[in-house]
Amino acid sequence: MRSICAMRSLLAASTFHLRSSPLPRSPSLALPFRLNLPRPSFGPARSISATAAAAKSRGGMEARSAHSGEIHVIVGPMFAGKTTALLRRVQLEAGTGRNVALIKSDKDNRYGLDSVVTHDGTKMPCWALPELSSFQDKLGTEAYDKVDVIGIDEAQFFDDLHDFCCNAADRDGKIVVVAGLDGDYKRNKFGSVLDIIPLADSVTKLTARCELCGRRAFFTLRKTRETKTELIGGADVYMPVCRQHYLDGQIVIEAVQPTRIVLDLERSTVML
Numbered sequence: 128m129r130s131i132c133a134m135r136s137l138l139a140a141s142t143f144h145l146r147s148s149p150l151p152r153s154p155s156l157a158l159p160f161r162l163n164l165p166r167p168s169f170g171p172a173r174s175i176s177a178t179a180a181a182a183k184s185r186g187g188m189e190a191r192s193a194h195s196g197e198i199h200v201i202v203g204p205m206f207a208g209k210t211t212a213l214l215r216r217v218q219l220e221a222g223t224g225r226n227v228a229l230i231k232s233d234k235d236n237r238y239g240l241d242s243v244v245t246h247d248g249t250k251m252p253c254w255a256l257p258e259l260s261s262f263q264d265k266l267g268t269e270a271y272d273k274v275d276v277i278g279i280d281e282a283q284f285f286d287d288l289h290d291f292c293c294n295a296a297d298r299d300g301k302i303v304v305v306a307g308l309d310g311d312y313k314r315n316k317f318g319s320v321l322d323i324i325p326l327a328d329s330v331t332k333l334t335a336r337c338e339l340c341g342r343r344a345f346f347t348l349r350k351t352r353e354t355k356t357e358l359i360g361g362a363d364v365y366m367p368v369c370r371q372h373y374l375d376g377q378i379v380i381e382a383v384q385p386t387r388i389v390l391d392l393e394r395s396t397v398m399l
């Protein structure tokens with residue numbers, strides 16, 4: 128199998144296909160042939176007849192792909208395990224013989240651009256792109272057609288998320304798994320992530336642990352007074368918090384002038 132390099136190169140470095148390797152083994156490339164196994168379900172699966180009905184409602188056009196596409200959305204605050212869940216799903220799909228490709232926004236340069244990396248260091252090769260519309264061009268049509276599953280991380284940074292997901296699932300029959308922040312540090316909707324909920328087969332909202340009390344964390348607190356919406360960072364800039372500590376944290380941050388603040392809300396102190 129490894130000797131057939133021509134087929135391998137079609138799918139390039141970040142389009143991979145695994146037999147059955149659990150995390151954190153890194154993915155390898157292999158032949159893009161298809162096993163006719165039932166798709167593992169991430170949530171309620173959409174039936175082919177539902178897709179046909181959707182195609183009809185788009186003006187009687189038939190779906191172009193033989194497959195019914197799917198869209199699965201994973202949201203939650205930072206550190207909730209969104210990337211971990213995305214990588215697991217993609218590996219699961221690859222393990223059943225499907226060709227998978229992983230994309231992240233090139234704005235996320237935290238751990239280099241060649242991989243999607245979780246906060247605890249699990250990584251997989253990816254395409255780092257400025258916009259999703261460049262994916263098909265980058266891959267080439269032949270390789271794109273062979274991809275069964277597209278994973279998208281840091282989805283909040285892609286302005287063309289809605290159109291890409293729509294085309295990939297409805298027109299091209301791809302399984303699209305999307306991970307991203309539903310809300311920004313102000314708890315406003317972030318990018319277009321919420322706009323794809325009406326397109327989705329399943330939506331999973333994950334929670335983290337509040338860094339200050341250990342309860343479930345639904346929100347991401349920014350620890351600095353920087354106000355631009357997009358600010359790349361990790362635990363140095365953000366922390367997952369419960370509702371109470373989100374509200375307490377906002378009060379503390381607004382009351383303090385400097386740009387960098389260390390919060391110690393449990394002891395009601397703020398260190399500058």
Ligand SMILES: Nc1ncnc2c1ncn2[C@@H]1O[C@H](COP(=O)(O)OP(=O)(O)O)[C@@H](O)[C@H]1O
Nearest residue numbers: 204205206207208209210211245246247338362
């Ligand atoms: N407050 C935290 N600070 C740093 N790392 C954390 C924190 N909470 C959880 N983690 C680690 O982050 C991992 C989840 O990382 P990841 O899947 O990249 O999350 P997400 O994509 O939702 O930000 C957890 O398994 C844990 O090891």
Ligand SMILES: Cc1cn([C@H]2C[C@H](O)[C@@H](COP(=O)(O)O)O2)c(=O)[nH]c1=O
Nearest residue numbers: 204205206311312347356357358359360
């Ligand atoms: C809340 C918030 C986050 N960001 C940035 C910070 C990180 O670079 C990513 C989120 O990464 P993760 O994989 O979910 O941990 O988004 C931002 O730009 N603005 C925000 O308000």
Ligand SMILES: [Zn+2]
Nearest residue numbers: 337340369372
């Ligand atoms: Zn808390």
